[in-house]
Amino acid sequence: MEAKGNRASEKAGRVMDGPTNPMVTPLLTDLYQFTMAYAYWKAGKHNERAVFDLYFRKNPFGGEFTVFAGLEECIKLIANFKLTEEEISFICQSLPGSCEEGFFNYLREIDCSDVEVYAISEGTVVFPKVPLLRVEGPVAVVQLLETPVLNLVNFASLVATNAARHRLVAGKSKMLLEFGLRRAQGPDGAIGASKYCYIGGFDATSNVAAGRLFGIPLRGTHSHAFVSSFTWSKSLSGIFGETNQSELAAFMSYALAFPSNFLALVDTYDVMRSGVPNFCAVALALRDLGYKAVGIRLDSGDLAYLSGEARKIFHTIEKEFGVPGFGKTSITASNDLNEETLDALNKQGHEVDCFGIGTYLVTCYAQAALGCVFKLVEINNQPRIKLSEDVSKVSIPCKKRCYRLYGKEGYSLVDIMTGENEPCPKVGERILCRHPFSESKRAYVVPKRVEELLKCYWPGKSDKVREELPALDDIRDHCIKQLEQMRPDHIRRLNPTPYKVSVSAKLYDFIHFLWLNEAPVGELQ
Amino acid sequence: MEAKGNRASEKAGRVMDGPTNPMVTPLLTDLYQFTMAYAYWKAGKHNERAVFDLYFRKNPFGGEFTVFAGLEECIKLIANFKLTEEEISFICQSLPGSCEEGFFNYLREIDCSDVEVYAISEGTVVFPKVPLLRVEGPVAVVQLLETPVLNLVNFASLVATNAARHRLVAGKSKMLLEFGLRRAQGPDGAIGASKYCYIGGFDATSNVAAGRLFGIPLRGTHSHAFVSSFTWSKSLSGIFGETNQSELAAFMSYALAFPSNFLALVDTYDVMRSGVPNFCAVALALRDLGYKAVGIRLDSGDLAYLSGEARKIFHTIEKEFGVPGFGKTSITASNDLNEETLDALNKQGHEVDCFGIGTYLVTCYAQAALGCVFKLVEINNQPRIKLSEDVSKVSIPCKKRCYRLYGKEGYSLVDIMTGENEPCPKVGERILCRHPFSESKRAYVVPKRVEELLKCYWPGKSDKVREELPALDDIRDHCIKQLEQMRPDHIRRLNPTPYKVSVSAKLYDFIHFLWLNEAPVGELQ
Structure with a gap:
């Protein structure tokens, strides 16, 4: 099979095959990821530990759900992420202005061995604001991943949906x-x-x-x-x-x-x-x-x-x-x-x-693109928030955990995001779920089942166990089962009910503390 | 460059590199092209000489022009069109029911050495109904080309436009x-x-x-x-x-x-x-x-x-x-x-x-697909017409020649299609241009310049000279010049004037003779 994995096969000792399309290489990225890598490197910041969330803000096709897809291809890219000498020399020619020799050596060293990827399982029904992938690692390397990972997830999730x-x-x-x-x-x-x-x-x-x-x-x-x-x-x-x-x-x-x-x-x-x-x-x-x-x-x-x-x-x-x-x-x-x-x-x-x-x-004619974004939520253990005059564009800061809470009929009730170190929501416990940005929107939930959404698909240097990539038919079965677990009014065509996505009380308070801290006080003139 | 031409390089003696994406192989086609190939072969019809036109029916984005693109990739596919043993065995497994051994041998022989491709130059401004490609050859082989060629032209032309x-x-x-x-x-x-x-x-x-x-x-x-x-x-x-x-x-x-x-x-x-x-x-x-x-x-x-x-x-x-x-x-x-x-x-x-x-x-969000089609216009020297209750879907039969006629200000006035053997329209001569389907729409044109649109990009076994594939920058320059030759009202955003596409008087008569001959006489009940 010429078209599959021939890049991976060039490199001995790789963990898995490369992406299906051999054109998916570390060069399938925006030039600015490389200019930033150089600027980070020049500033001595390239190894600062950064956490990025990949998520979307709005479900496509006027609906209230999305099917997450594209993960396998992302992991295959990450597993094989290594620049060739020829690619490195092309990058250096393409940067605006000359770059220092040491940067070449840095590019030669780059791989994803120190990157950790947590993701929701492929084929899962997902909702706005909840990270589909959380990518942690040296800021310069994780930035290089931004564009290809968005490319691989955006269309895959759109067309699966x-x-x-x-x-x-x-x-x-x-x-x-x-x-x-x-x-x-x-x-x-x-x-x-x-x-x-x-x-x-x-x-x-x-x-x-x-x-x-x-x-x-x-x-x-x-x-x-x-x-x-x-x-x-x-x-x-x-x-x-x-x-x-x-x-x-x-x-x-x-x-x-x-x-x-x-x-x-x-x-x-x-x-x-x-x-x-x-x-x-x-x-x-x-x-x-x-x-x-x-x-x-x-x-x-x-x-x-x-x-x-x-x-x-x-x-x-x-x-x-x-x-x-x-x-x-x-x-x-x-x-x-x-x-x-x-x-x-x-x-x-x-x-x-x-x-x-x-x-x-x-071609997803009714809506030809999904708008997944990749936002910095933490660097050097410092939470980062991206503000915007448009509230729907404010990012949810911090390295987070995400859970799906199920009710007694087996339907999923709500997704909740918490800080990394908060205790996991427990079955039978009363949990306050807050809208991340709207003070008055909150609800208590007593879950019958709690599912942690983000699993470790690429452990980097951590001692986490790597989740196996399932076979295509298993992903398909998972997707079909997921849709059966949705309350019918969330997935109906006409006027579907929005599914609730929430944050813990503690994360809510922290978001709003940061927000006030960062936002400039306006001046009416 | 791993991603470019590695398929071609596997095959010694090829005329040119393969398509940019190594996933573009003869398998990038609809299964029915292979089931038909088998049925043609079983019926002893596979080598009947067929002529297909590739064209679209409506300009995209509510406009009145389209930029033709994707030709280079089509020719690279055609130049390297050869099934591998592994592909052949996959095809034979995939056909519904068992197939005869002789068909394997036939698939082994297939290439495009007896196919001729005439096309408009890449980057040219083009219009509905005029063939962008005319592909002639053994019917079974040309049908195999239908899907990949449509795939390569449709999006390319849409996004260039x-x-x-x-x-x-x-x-x-x-x-x-x-x-x-x-x-x-x-x-x-x-x-x-x-x-x-x-x-x-x-x-x-x-x-x-x-x-x-x-x-x-x-x-x-x-x-x-x-x-x-x-x-x-x-x-x-x-x-x-x-x-x-x-x-x-x-x-x-x-x-x-x-x-x-x-x-x-x-x-x-x-x-x-x-x-x-x-x-x-x-x-x-x-x-x-x-x-x-x-x-x-x-x-x-x-x-x-x-x-x-x-x-x-x-x-x-x-x-x-x-x-x-x-x-x-x-x-x-x-x-x-x-x-x-x-x-x-x-x-x-x-x-x-x-x-x-x-x-x-x-993503061509305003219109995510162009609807190019690939229609049989002649087989064994017999013209074929595809009728439809929707006149815009009736195909223009016969192997044709296509010309663009220019007026004195240098703007292009009209495109005209003629039968293969009609004389070429001449500068200064008065030419009757007829709407292909509407009896009352016709006009005389005296061209200052006549340009033949279809050129030979793949001569097959004919003695035609193969047109060279131009460099990307030359295609871009050609496109820019083409747009400058358009009368501004054809390319304006708001209420653009449709550009006229016509047939010769002789072709008009022949279309309508065939149409009457083929169309069933309705019965009102």
Whole structure:
């Protein structure tokens, strides 16, 4: 597999493979991370111990939840984070002005052996303000990680969330296929989308490369061009019915190639007058040979109406020709679908069993970016707060612990952040959960279960045990279970209830002490 | 350079390097291209000569033009299109049902030596319906190319167009920097955006990997975290003015590291009460040492107002301290900018010299996908037309030639498509240009200049001369010149005039003959 891990394999003794995309190297960062590294180094500050939180401020797509994804790729980057000589010389040429020789030597030494990464498990349902990753280490090194880690988490979480939202609308019983490769934002916009849509609850992809890299099930049959590449002399048409005979020839060819997996695209000419009758003719012929046809795909027109009409014909054939099970012939739909069209189809009623979803899913058309940020919360054991006139942009200072508290019905109730050294919230204890910025918003919670969210995925020089990276299918299962643990009103499409994110009373007091201390007193003029 | 061309280098005797992203392989395609290849092969149709057109139906972003990009990567894929043994066995496992041994052998033979690719030059301004690429060859092979080629062209052209639109609003005199890496759709969503934004008229990127891969100029200084990583004891503050002393310390450190390139982010605490005065203090000190400060960056607040106030201070310093040129100190702005905010800033008046643009640019937030399609227009010398109830979705049949006709002011007037064997339109001749689908829309044009749009970029077994792939800077220059040749009303933001795309009288007649022939006669019930 050329595209996987070839960077890692260049370096003997690495703990794990490199990122899926070999273009993910320490150079996949903003230039200012290197100019700052030089400035830190010149000031003798580069080894100051810094703690950064990666979090987002607002859930995407007008919803009240997000699926966290991208962690595995981040850890693979961190595990293999080492600059080559050629990269170092490129960096030094690229810095504005000349830099001292000693900085080259410093860059040669840099790796993530002294960096610690705590993260929420991939596939977990997450909320604004709670750190998804906490990265600690020498300030210059952790800053270099900022950009690639944001890049790897932002789109992964966005598209996994989009997929989960499509799954919630489609319902559990439908098959969902990701068909976005041709419209995705570049080659690994596509490959990433295939991976993270699978995590978010899709069943398969059309993307062969993603199938090979990640073991995701593959699906696909034929296109309109296949049908129209068959030509049938008009003079022969008279002896057949009214259907398009070129289409019939295409279906027969396809069925000969895949007799056990005959699935026909039926809208090249006319769904009800040609495609469906031609499909049925071939399906019945296959049946005589001992094969069972899979079904049809609709790629245009009124999907609610056409799927219903096709279903009626399948039922009629089951009854009139005595073909048991024919009424259940699978119907796939695939024409520019998105959350809204799935919702509209549900409201109209439809007979579709399987949806193929492309453009709107993989490009996250409804909102093309997630705004994760990476903020300094502590340096040299000194807490740092980033103020802003916009309260939603004020950062929550300090190295923190984060917990999810569950109620008696098994639903999660609230997330709470505490200072690093505060005692862990206990089951059955009454805990005051405060809104981080709003004095009046607070609630007591008596949790039935307490889950610590941040786990150690990269221990650096600490003696923590490194959490293993789970297999893709386990991440997907975790995501599906996570969504089942959410109270339905938090995840519904229309006017979802915001999930509460809180801080401990002690952290609340500390935030506001710092805030007052740092904020300039305004002067009205 | 690990990430570039390592696939190509595995294969001796290749004409050119492989695609920038080594994940771009023949497997980066939809599974149905392989199922169809098998069905074509089973039917003995796989070598039938097919012609496909790649085109889009609607310009993005509500505009009336598109910048074509992605060609170089397509040609690099085509030049290196060869399946490995491991890929072949993966494909055969992935097909639904078992496939015959002979198909493996067929897959082993497949390459693009018998494929011809005609394309419009990369960086050209293009319009709906006109083929950007025409790909001819054995139908099974050309179908395999469909998905990767669409993937490589769709996002490239979308983001190049987005960049060109930002350049048009910003004006020629402003410096435009692409800062989107952290929010892009995955690693090469970012790397691709850097490349294609440069083609579309940006001046530089923050993305170090893109700088190394493509030689794009790099820019970047420091972040808020750099400023807030400096702490200054409050007890010392009294002896300085009202500015934040931690910020001053950070600026001094940065200036010591890059005395010739001091550019300070001035909004960590308070732009006018702290950031700008601190910048000026450091800039004046640098001046005493013989260095000239570059400028400031604003990343929040009212950019029109703040840039104006900062400019006033710079002018005052120039006058009162007698510092020639200080009034021209550069001001960069970079807070969630997009076409609309640039336009609003222009209307308000501002003093910004340079814009750093991220999320909205690289993710094409206003429209996250371009809808290029790849349609069969001819097979075995038989023209094919794809009908649709939606006229805009009817394809233009036949292997075609495409020309751009220019008027006396040097502006391009109209694009015209003709049949392959029609004579080329001549300068000074009166040419009837017809709308392809609307009988009443037609116009005579007497061109001052005629340009053939489709050039041979991959000659296959024909004796055509292969067009060289130009250097990135040449593509960028071409794009800039192209936009200058457009009549301003076609490219303006508000209510742009649609550019005319036409067919010859002969092709018009032929389209409508085919259409009538293929379309079923409806029955009203």
